[in-house]
Amino acid sequence: MTASISIDFAQATAPQVYDWLRAAILSCELPPGARLSETEIGNRIGVSRQPVREAFIRLASEGLAEVRPQRGTYVSGISTSAVLSARLIREAVESDLVRMLAPLADDALLQRLDAEIDQQRTAIDRHDVPTFVTLDDRFHRLLAELAGHEAVWLVLDGLKSQMNRVRHITARTFDISRLIGQHEAIIAGLRAHDPAQAEQAMRLHLRELLNDLPEIERSRPEIFLP
Numbered sequence: 374m375t376a377s378i379s380i381d382f383a384q385a386t387a388p389q390v391y392d393w394l395r396a397a398i399l400s401c402e403l404p405p406g407a408r409l410s411e412t413e414i415g416n417r418i419g420v421s422r423q424p425v426r427e428a429f430i431r432l433a434s435e436g437l438a439e440v441r442p443q444r445g446t447y448v449s450g451i452s453t454s455a456v457l458s459a460r461l462i463r464e465a466v467e468s469d470l471v472r473m474l475a476p477l478a479d480d481a482l483l484q485r486l487d488a489e490i491d492q493q494r495t496a497i498d499r500h501d502v503p504t505f506v507t508l509d510d511r512f513h514r515l516l517a518e519l520a521g522h523e524a525v526w527l528v529l530d531g532l533k534s535q536m537n538r539v540r541h542i543t544a545r546t547f548d549i550s551r552l553i554g555q556h557e558a559i560i561a562g563l564r565a566h567d568p569a570q571a572e573q574a575m576r577l578h579l580r581e582l583l584n585d586l587p588e589i590e591r592s593r594p595e596i597f598l599p
Contacts, residue, residue: 377418378390378393378418380418380419380420385424386420386424387423387424387425387427387428387431388428389424390414390418390420390424390425390427390428391427391428391431391432393418394409394414394428394429394432395432395435395437395534398432398437398438398448398538399437399534399537399538399541400503400506400541401538401541401542403448404448404596405448405449405450405451405538405595405596405597406447406448406450406595406596407447407448408445408446408447409429409438409445409446409447409448410445410446411425411426411429411446429446433446433449435534436449436452436455436534436535437449437534449598450596450597450598450599451535451538451539451596451597451598452535452597452598453586453590453597453598455535455536456535456536456539456582456586457586458532459529459532459533459535459536460536460579460580460582460583462529462532463529463533463536463579464575464576464579464580466525466529467513467516467517467529467575467579468572468575468576468579469572470516470517470520470522470525471516471520471559471562471563471568471571471572471574471575472568472569472571472572473520473521473522473568474516474519474520474563474571475562475563475565475566475567475568475570475571476566476568477519477520478563478564478566482519482563483560483563483564485515485519486512486515486516486560486563487560489508489511489512489515489556490512490553490556490557490560492508493505493508493509493512493552493553493556494553496508497549497550497553502541502544502545502549503541505544505549506537506540506541506544509540509552509556510530512556513526514526514530516559517529536582539582539585539586539589540582542589542593542596543582543585543586543589546585546588546589546592547585551581552578552581555574555577555578555581556578558574558577558578559571559574559575559578561574562574
């Protein structure tokens with residue numbers, strides 16, 4: 374794991390360790406099957422084993438780590454069923470969100486979305502996958518915020534940890550520029566003030582994972598749960 378962390382000892386350390394490890398797992402910088410050592414991580418970032426252990430417990434409760442008796446703690450394999458469930462929920466919810474947003478899409482709103490697309494293109498031009506995935510998330514969160522339902526996105530974000538791991542892998546495996554075209558199709562529906570067009574574009578976008586996931590499972594079966 375190459376990413377570093379600067380611990381703020383004026384704040385609780387366990388949540389900081391958890392956030393750092395969780396981000397590394399979701400980005401697959403810590404891949405499925407990687408061993409997690411309390412001692413090694415604690416020594417690396419300058420904390421005792423206790424906050425690291427607390428972070429491990431939270432990760433395990435989220436299905437991102439598993440304790441193997443007599444062997445240690447490891448990053449969990451990806452749950453295909455959890456990925457598919459999160460995708461289904463996102464499609465249902467986000468399709469409704471863009472339907473609600475279409476009648477509200479004024480010039481200022483569309484300019485904000487267009488600016489997001491510009492930043493996504495810059496990330497792709499730089500071959501910066503982590504930044505693109507972050508911007509992709511921000512685009513979807515912005516749609517929820519603009520529709521007046523930011524809290525809905527916060528709920529979705531808590532459900533899609535397994536899905537996010539696959540997203541990072543697919544972004545490194547397939548041509549992610551196609552995702553920008555799909556984002557632009559969603560914006561086109563909003564620009565036309567057409568709820569049905571915006572909804573259809575969102576559904577097609579979120580169904581892209583159904584095409585990518587089987588290929589990832591075939592090429593890297595070892596990272597998925599049996």
